[in-house]
Amino acid sequence: MPTVPSVRRSLRAACLLGLVSLLGSCFVSRSYINDGISPEAVASLEPGVSTAAEVVAALGAPGHVVELGNRSAYQYEHHKLKRAGLWLLIVGLFNEDTRSDRVWVFFDENDVLSHVGATLSAERASYSLPFQDRE
Numbered sequence: 001m002p003t004v005p006s007v008r009r010s011l012r013a014a015c016l017l018g019l020v021s022l023l024g025s026c027f028v029s030r031s032y033i034n035d036g037i038s039p040e041a042v043a044s045l046e047p048g049v050s051t052a053a054e055v056v057a058a059l060g061a062p063g064h065v066v067e068l069g070n071r072s073a074y075q076y077e078h079h080k081l082k083r084a085g086l087w088l089l090i091v092g093l094f095n096e097d098t099r100s101d102r103v104w105v106f107f108d109e110n111d112v113l114s115h116v117g118a119t120l121s122a123e124r125a126s127y128s129l130p131f132q133d134r135e
Contacts, residue, residue, distance in 0.1 A: 025087040028127050033079040034063065037101040042118050045105065052111040059103065070109035077102050080122040099125040 041058040044050075055074065056062070062074035078101040085094040101122040106115040 027083070027085045029083045030125075031081045034077055035060065036078050036080075036122065037076055037103055037118075037120060039120055042103055042116065042120070045113055045116050047113050047115060050113040052107050052113075055105050055107075055113060059105075062105075068106075071107060071114075072111070073104055073106045075102070075104050078122050080125040082125045082127050084127040093130055095128055095130045097125045097128065099123070 037059065044058055045055060050058075052072070052074075059074075059076050063077050064075040066073045066075070079098060080100075081096060081098045083094070083096040085092065087093075099121045101118075101120045103116070103118040103120075105113060105117075108114045
């Protein structure tokens with residue numbers, strides 16, 4: 001008949017093996033497209049004052065340049081993707097959250113900033129499983 005300490009050792013080993021098998025079936029990953037856009041840099045841009053050269057100095061090279069007759073517009077984008085998953089025997093739970101920063105800056109015919117439009121939400125990307133609430 002097995003002794004109590006040997007049964008406890010066997011139970012601990014079985015629990016540890018089960019835990020290790022679950023840990024091996026989890027994953028998280030993240031990826032980025034382009035560098036992040038600084039909210040402070042966007043806030044420093046002044047319509048009617050900032051020039052195209054100052055915008056490029058603050059935000060870097062634009063991803064897209066659009067000519068609008070004598071005027072122009074620059075687009076800046078940054079994407080952040082976070083993935084999480086859990087595989088339990090025959091059930092897999094996977095989720096991904098992609099958030100983006102997007103900034104459009106518009107210039108007049110003298111390359112002076114006329115308008116700025118920004119949506120900065122890349123930092124809100126989060127790891128979660130499908131049944132978890134996100135903002």
